[in-house]
Amino acid sequence: MPGRRETVRRVRGDAGLAMAEFVLTMPIIALVLMLIFTFGQVFLERQRTMVAVREVGIRHAASIPASPDGGFQTHADAVEAQILAPRGMSAQITERPDGSCPRHGEAADYSEVHDDLFQDILAPILSKISAGRSYEIHADGRRLFNPLGRDTVYENCFAIDGNPWTKEETGTPLDWIKKALGGLAKEIADVFF
C-alpha cells in the first residue's frame, strides 16, 4: 500500500528504519563471526592433534634405545594430559608397527618410495627390515559454537622409523646362544661369560 507507507514516512520520517535494518543484518554478521570463531578453533585443535601425535612418536622413538618396549602407553597418556587435556580435548592414540600413514580414503602403501630402482629393490627390503612405526590419533574437539550440530573429530597420523637396534634392543650373540641353550648349560655359560 504505497499510500499508507507514504503516510507513515511522512509521520515518522526515517526514524527507526536504520535500527530495523541493523537488527535484520545482525544474524548474518553473527553467523559469519561464529564461523570465524569456529574455524579458528577448529584449526587450533587440529594443530594440537598434529603436535600431540608427533610428540608421542618422537618421545617413543627416543625411548626405544633404552628399552625395547619404549613405554608407548606412558608417552601417549603424558602427551594427552599435557597437550590435549588443557584444551578440553580427549584422544585415543594408537601405535601401528608398519610405519605407514595411508592418506584419507587410500589403502596403506608401505612401499611408496621414489624412483624405479628404489621401488623395485629397496622398497621391498625396507618393508621387510624397516622398524618403522606409525602413530594414529583420534581426538574429539570441544566446540563453543557448534553450527554443524556434531562433534568435531580430528584424525592424524605420524610415521617415523626410530629404533636404532642398540644392544638393549637386540642383545648379543652370546645372549642368543645362552637363551638357545637354556637350563643348566645357560647357568654354566653365565659363570664363565
Place this chain on the structure above:
Amino acid sequence: MNDDERGLRVTRLDATLSRDEGGQISVLAVLGAAAFACLLILIINTGWTTSSKIGMQNAADATAISGATWVARALNIISLNNVTSSQMLAMILIFRALDDSIPIALEILEAEKYAVSLIPYVGAALALIIQAQIIALKVIETSVDVLIQTVDANGNGLFWTTMKILQGVSLAVQKSFGFLALAEGDRVALQNGADFGLVVSRNIFPGVPAEKGTMRPDLCDPTERGPFTEYSDGVRTATYIWINSGLPAFFEASRRAAYSSLCGGSTEGPPTTRRVGSLAECRLRGGGIAYWAAVLSDVWSDTPKLPPMDAAVLFNTREDTPKIAERTCDWPSPFFNAKHHRETVSGPRQVEIGKDKDGNPIYRYIFTVRDYSFLSAALGTEDPAQPRKPPPRRASSGNEPDPYMLTSTAKEDLHFLAIVYRDSAPPVAPKYFVSALGVHRLAYGQARVFNPTAFDTFTQEWQVTLEPADLLEGGRLNGLTSSPDTLSRIRSGASLISFGNVASFIERANVMQYWNNH
C-alpha cells in the same frame, strides 16, 4: 517530455534521494558482511597454511630421524660385529691358554697323587681326591682339544671364519645403509604427507662414516680390555678347584703368552684398566687413579670454624669444573678410605644476619667448600693426562678379521639434514593468496647420530636425536648451496645413487632457489 521537464524531474529525484537515508545500513551491512567473509577466508587460509606448515615440519623431523636411524643402525651392527669378533678372539685365546696350561697341571697332579699316596693313613684318601681332579681336568682337556680343533684350527676354524664373515657383513652395511637412509627418509616423508624428502649430510650423500681397521691393535686392544680380561677372570676362578696343581698361575702365564703371540703383547698399548669400587681395594692392588665427583658449596656456620661435614648446612651448591676430579688412590690420605672429602676453598666470610634483643649484631660465617664424593677407581699407576702411546699399527695380512672403525671425520659426518617439499596452495581463492614462494613449501629438520657411552664402534649404543638445523643455518651447507653448481652437484649425486626422480623433481620445482629463503 522535453528537456526542461526531464531536467526538472531529475533535480526532484536527486532531492528526494538525498533526503531519503533508507537502505544505507543495508548497504553498509553488505559491505561489512563481505569484509567479514574476506576475514573468514583469510582465517581459513591462514589456519590451513599453519596446519600445513606444522605437518611439513613434522614430516621433516620424522625424515631426519628416520634417515639418521639407518646410519645409527649401521654403526650398531658394525659395533655388534666388532664386539662379537672380540668375544670370539677372547675365547680362542682362552682355549689356547687352557690347552697350554692343563697338560702341565696334569703332570703335577700325577706327581702329587704319587707323593700323597706315600702318606700313611690319609694318603689313599688324598690320592683319591687328586684322582678325581685328574679325571675332571682330563675331561676339560679333551673338550678344549675338540673346541680348539673346531673354533680355532690355527686360524682356519669356525670362529675365524665367522669373524671374517662378520667383517664382510660390516663392509656390506657400511656401503649400503646410506642408500637405505635415503630411501627410508623419502618413504617416511611421503607417509607424512610430503611430496618428497631428501636426507643429506655434510657431503650430500648420507654415508656411514666407518672404515676398515686392522686386527692389531684395533681388535686386539678392545679384546684385551674387555672380554679377554672378563672371561679370564671367570676361568681363573674356576681353576682354583685345581689350585694344588698350580693351574691358576699356569693359566695366567699361558693367557699372557697366548695374547702376546697373537696380538703382539700389550706393553706398548694403553694400560689395562680395571675398575674397583673402593680406595682400599685400589691401594691393595697396587694403586691407581680414583675418580671423585666434585661440587662447590657454601656452608653456614655459627662460629668462624668450619663445622663437621654431617652437621654443616649447605646452600648454593653448584657444579665444579671439572665435575670429575682425578686423584691417585692414596689421596686424600694413605690411611683414609672415606667416600667423601671436603676442602675449604675460601672463607670464613662474616655476614650480619640481624640484631639480638639488645641491639647487638648477630653474625654468621660462610665458607666456600669443595666436596668430593668417591665414584670409582681404575687400577694402574699411569698418569691419565699422559697415556701411553698406542702400539704401532700393523698391516693386515689380508687373512685376519679386521674390524670396522670410525673415520677421523666421523663427528662432522654424523649430522643429517632432511629437506621435505610439498606443492601446496591455500584452499580458498588461491590466486588471491599467493605467497612469495608460490606453491612451493619446504621444511627442514636435522638429526644427529650420537653414542652416549663411547664414541667408538665397540659400543652398540648409537642413537639419534633431533638438533637445530645448523647444517643449513650455520653455513656448513650454505657455501655449497650458494654456489652456482649446487643443483648440478645434487643432481649428479642423486643420479649417482639412482635417485633420479628426486633430482628431476628438484629441478622441475626449481626448489633450489628457495633453499636459502625458507
